[in-house]
Structure formats: C-alpha cells, structure tokens
Amino acid sequence: xxxxxxxxxxxxxxxxxxxxxxxxxxxxxxxxxxxxxxxxxxxxxxxxxxxxxxxxxxxxxxxxxxxxxxxxxxxxxxxxxxxxxxxxxxxxxxxxxxxxxxxxxxxxxxxxxxxxxxxxxxxxxxxxxxxxxxxxxxxxxxxxxxxxxxxxxxxxxxxxxxxxxxxxxxxxxxxxxxxxxxxxxxxxxxxxxxxxxxxxxxxxxxxxxxxxxxxxxxxxxxxxxxxxxxxxxxxxxxxxxxxxxxxxxxxxxxxxxxxxxxxxxxxxxxxxxxxxxxxxxxxxxxxxxxxxxxxxxxxxxxxxxxxxxxxxxxxxxxxxxxxxxxxxxxxxxxxxxxxxxxxxxxxxxxxxxxxxxxxxxxxxxxxxxxxxxxxxx
RNA sequence: GGUCGGUUGGCCGAGUGGUUAGGCAACGGUCUGCAAAACCGUGUACAGCGGUUCGAAUCCGCUACCGACCUCCA
Numbered sequence: 001x002x003x004x005x006x007x008x009x010x011x012x013x014x015x016x017x018x019x020x021x022x023x024x025x026x027x028x029x030x031x032x033x034x035x036x037x038x039x040x041x042x043x044x045x046x047x048x049x050x051x052x053x054x055x056x057x058x059x060x061x062x063x064x065x066x067x068x069x070x071x072x073x074x075x076x077x078x079x080x081x082x083x084x085x086x087x088x089x090x091x092x093x094x095x096x097x098x099x100x101x102x103x104x105x106x107x108x109x110x111x112x113x114x115x116x117x118x119x120x121x122x123x124x125x126x127x128x129x130x131x132x133x134x135x136x137x138x139x140x141x142x143x144x145x146x147x148x149x150x151x152x153x154x155x156x157x158x159x160x161x162x163x164x165x166x167x168x169x170x171x172x173x174x175x176x177x178x179x180x181x182x183x184x185x186x187x188x189x190x191x192x193x194x195x196x197x198x199x200x201x202x203x204x205x206x207x208x209x210x211x212x213x214x215x216x217x218x219x220x221x222x223x224x225x226x227x228x229x230x231x232x233x234x235x236x237x238x239x240x241x242x243x244x245x246x247x248x249x250x251x252x253x254x255x256x257x258x259x260x261x262x263x264x265x266x267x268x269x270x271x272x273x274x275x276x277x278x279x280x281x282x283x284x285x286x287x288x289x290x291x292x293x294x295x296x297x298x299x300x301x302x303x304x305x306x307x308x309x310x311x312x313x314x315x316x317x318x319x320x321x322x323x324x325x326x327x328x329x330x331x332x333x334x335x336x337x338x339x340x341x342x343x344x345x346x347x348x349x350x351x352x353x354x355x356x357x358x359x360x361x362x363x364x365x366x367x368x369x370x371x372x373x374x375x376x377x
Numbered sequence: 378g379g380u381c382g383g384u385u386g387g388c389c390g391a392g393u394g395g396u397u398a399g400g401c402a403a404c405g406g407u408c409u410g411c412a413a414a415a416c417c418g419u420g421u422a423c424a425g426c427g428g429u430u431c432g433a434a435u436c437c438g439c440u441a442c443c444g445a446c447c448u449c450c451a
Contacts, residue, residue, distance in 0.1 A: 007380080028451070036451090043451035083449070168447075169379045219449075241451030242381065248450090272381060275445060282450055 002057065004237070007245065007268040008167055017236050018266060022060050024235030025051065026227040026265075028244055029065040029121070032102040033084045036109045037288035038274050039241065039281050046271040047239045048115045064230050065118040066223060067106075069099040069125045070206055070216055082216065085205030095205050099125070109291040120230050124222035127229070128208045131217040134225045134259055135196040143258035147187040149199035149213030153254060155192050162257050167268060168246035194251055196221055220251035228256060228264055238265040242272050243280070 002015040017023045027047045030040050047063075054061045069084065084095045110117070124131075135151050138144040143158045144151050155164050159172050175192040195218035200207040207216050227235065233256075240249065249268065256264040274281045281288050 010380090031450070039451045041451085046451090165379090167380095170447090171378085174378060239451095241446095243446060243448095243450055245380065246447055270381080271451070273446065273451075280446065280450090284448090284450065 002053065004267050004269060007270050008265070013267070015236075015267065017059065018234055021058070023054050023062070023237065024231035025054070025061060025063050025237040025239070026223070026231055026235065027063070027065045027118070027238075028223060028240035028248070029067050029118075030102075030106050031068040031083070031283075032099050032106060033087050034102060034283050035290040035292055036102075036106045037281060037283065037290045039288065040106070041109070041113060041291055042274055043239070043241050043271050044110060044115055045113065047269075050237070050239070050269075051116060051118075062120065062231060063116075063118045064120045064122065064227065066226055067099075067103055067121060067123045068222065069096075069103070069123050070128075070222070082204050082206050085203075096125075105292070112291070122226045122230065124217070124226070125206075127222065127226055128217065130225045130229060131221045132197070132210050134221060134255070135217075136211070137259040138196060138255060141258055141261075143254075144196055145189065146212055149215065150187065150195055151197040151212055151218075152188050152193045153196055153218075153251070153258070154189060155194070155254065156190055158254055158258055162254070164254055165250065167253055168250050170246065170250070194218060194220065194247065196255070220248055220255060223248070224252050224255040224259070224264075227252075228260065233260050233262065234264055234266070236265075237267045237269060239269040239271070242270040243282075245270055 003012050004015050005012050025047070027043070030036055047065075051061060051063045070082075082095075084098055087095075087098055135144065138153065139146070139151065142154075144153050146152075155172070158164055165171060165175075172192070176190070197210055197212055197215055197217060199213035199215040204216070207214050227238065238249070238252075253263060253265070276287050276289070279285065279287060
C-alpha cells in the first residue's frame with residue numbers, strides 16, 4: 001500500500017491508479033540553459049524513488065519527464081526575452097547547442113546519481129505543433145483570446161465555470177494585485193491572464209511560425225500538452241518542485257481542463273525546496289551549488305557527503321572539524337558576511353567557541369581544539 | 378493572504394510506537410612540575426494543551442512561536 005500526500009486535496013490519500021496495474025507519472029524536468037544543481041537532484045531523486053517503489057509494487061509505470069528548451073521569460077529586467085536565446089547570444093552559438101550541452105550535462109549528472117531514466121523524455125521544442133493545436137482547442141472552447149498575434153488564456157471566463165486557484169488555494173480577486181508587470185500586459189484582458197502563444201519580439205532567437213504569429217509557446221503549455229499526449233487525458237501522478245505550484249501547475253490545470261473539459265491529474269505531488277543559509281537555492285539567485293561541484297567534493301573528500309548543507313552552525317557540532325572546514329573554506333564565498341554578523345557571531349557566543357570571523361576562524365579550527373583555545377580572545 | 382515545513386537537554390544534532398543516539402561546551406576525576414592534550418565519569422531533554430494506545434519525542438487534533446516558498450525557477 002502506498003499513500004501519497006495530494007496537494008490538490010491537502011490530504012494523505014491511499015494511492016489507487018486510474019487503470020489497475022498501470023501508472024502514469026509526469027514530472028517537471030529541468031530548464032536546460034545551465035548546470036543542474038542540488039535542487040534538480042532533489043526533485044529527481046524524490047520521483048526516482050517513487051518510480052522505483054511503484055515498480056516494486058508491481059505496477060507497470062510510465063514515467064515522463066520533460067526537458068524545457070523553448071522560450072521562457074527571464075525576469076523583470078529583460079522581460080519577454082527568451083532565456084535560452086539570451087544565453088546563446090552571449091556565447092555566440094546556436095541556441096540548440098546550448099540546449100544540447102546542458103541536456104547532456106543533466107543526463108550525466110543524473111547518471112552519476114544513479115537515477116533511472118524516465119521512460120519518455122519529451123522536449124518542448126519537439127512539440128511545437130502539438131502545443132499550437134492545444135492552444136487552438138482552448139481558443140475553440142472559448143477560454144482564450146487572440147490579441148496582436150499572441151494568444152492569452154481567459155482566466156476570468158474559465159473561472160466562471162471551473163475553479164482557477166483550486167490547487168494553490170488562491171482567490172482570483174487576490175491575484176489582481178499580485179501579478180508581476182510583464183511586457184504585453186496591456187493587451188491582456190486581465191493581469192492574471194497568461195500566454196498560450198506569444199508573438200516574438202525583435203531579437204528573440206527561438207521562434208516558430210503559427211496561425212497567429214511568428215513566436216513561441218507560452219510558459220505553461222508544454223506540460224499540459226506533453227503529459228496528456230503521452231499519458232492520456234487522465235493520468236495518475238504529476239510531480240514537481242513546490243515553487244512550481246503557482247502559477248505553473250495552476251495554469252496547467254486550467255489549460256488542460258479548458259481544452260479537454262476534464263481535469264487530468266489525480267495526484268499532485270510537490271517536493272519541498274533546498275535552502276542555503278536560509279534562502280532558496282535557485283539558478284537565478286546565484287546561490288546554487290551545481291551537481292558538478294558536488295561531484296568535485298565527492299571525489300576530493302568523499303566522506304563529506306553529508307555536509308551539503310553548508311550552514312555555519314552545523315560544522316562545529318562534529319568531530320570532523322578538519323574535514324568539515326575544508327569544505328567550508330572552499331565555499332566561504334557563498335556565506336555572506338551578514339550571516340555571520342547577524343547570526344553566526346551571536347550563536348558562537350553561546351557555544352563558548354572563539355569569536356572570529358570565518359576568515360580567521362578557519363585556520364584555528366583546522367588545528368583542532370588546542371590551538372582553538374589558545375587563540376581565544 | 379495562500380502552500381509546505383520546523384520546534385529535542387548550555388549549543389548542535391539523530392531518532393517516525395516500547396533499550397541512555399552521538400558530538401561540542403560544562404562539571405568532577407586520572408595523569409601531569411603548571412597548563413594543554415589524552416583518558417574515565419556526570420546531564421533522563423523532546424514547544425503547550427487535548428486525543429488514540431497497554432505504551433508517544435514518534436500517530437491524530439487544536440494553540441503558540443520560528444522558517445522557506447508563492448516572479449523564470451526542482
């Protein structure tokens with residue numbers, strides 16, 4: 001027996017597949033414009049475990065995990081720009097070259113971690129037609145509208161019949177104030193509407209022809225499309241990181257429901273995030289430790305595996321002071337001074353350990369207790 | 378506001394129904410010319426309230442704090 005915490009119902013439920021003996025499972029995979037980091041590993045491991053366990057239980061499982069390799073928005077500074085395109089211009093190579101490189105890296109990392117491969121690993125760029133068809137279907141069903149070559153999802157209309165916000169627990173009226181400013185905001189009926197197809201802006205590298213414009217698919221469409229394509233209109237499990245809960249998965253539900261008239265996913269699962277020094281580890285936050293870096297540590301000092309947390313409070317509790325601090329020292333630049341001033345110092349005070357900033361603390365502790373004492377203030 | 382977590386003895390940190398986890402610090406001792414090191418010994422803690430159970434840190438509920446996330450993001 002397997003019970004699963006279902007984000008949709010906010011309850012732990014006993015797992016019962018839609019079709020006896022078969023399980024369909026879709027997991028949001030990486031955006032391949034950079035090295036995979038610990039966060040990717042966590043998601044992969046979480047669902048690798050589930051995949052193995054389901055198979056162990058005797059189910060025939062189809063595990064689908066996508067590769068996101070088409071235009072997604074970056075941030076407010078350069079909103080509307082294709083991430084992969086941007087990176088490619090900087091390095092002056094083909095966008096698909098970047099995609100290929102990081103896809104390869106990702107696969108290598110997953111192999112290093114002993115992960116089973118998904119049964120199907122669809123690329124968003126390989127399903128442009130299907131995405132257009134899906135958008136068309138939503139248009140036909142009246143839950144989207146075209147504006148200047150872009151197609152937007154009509155959230156308000158959808159919400160009249162269905163419930164937008166059921167997964168994340170949001171209310172539509174609260175969303176009005178909390179939507180970020182994006183290019184093309186004015187052409188939307190409502191700020192919370194999202195794009196199914198976006199007309200390209202000049203300089204945008206990855207784009208495809210469509211009935212509406214030369215452009216690229218919306219940010220959430222690929223998952224709705226590829227999941228239902230390979231697992232059917234109804235399937236069992238959809239997984240991903242907690243940070244995808246809203247808006248990504250919420251929009252996915254809306255898209256699928258609007259297109260198919262029925263909800264697709266039975267169990268929604270969200271793994272929690274990895275934080276570093278109390279902050280989410282994220283590609284764009286610049287605090288991510290990549291799997292290649294971890295690989296380096298494992299090779300250099302294998303027994304440090306446990307120390308991936310790298311928080312100043314942890315290392316002092318262990319005997320392996322020397323080893324721990326080696327890591328710590330190498331990683332020093334990742335610890336912000338502020339953390340030490342606000343937290344580390346005060347904390348060290350209560351432990352009776354020497355009050356030194358990391359730079360000076362390091363060599364002291366490397367020589368273990370004796371010197372530590374001598375150097376105490 | 379929404380979602381998910383956490384709260385263990387001076388400080389860290391294991392532990393998912395039934396033997397004292399462990400470490401650091403502290404204290405006492407052995408040793409030592411004095412220290413340090415080393416070694417021996419000493420601490421019955423699980424946020425609060427209620428429930429389930431023969432039995433709960435561990436399961437359920439409520440309360441209180443703390444935290445992460447909610448923008449492309451695993």
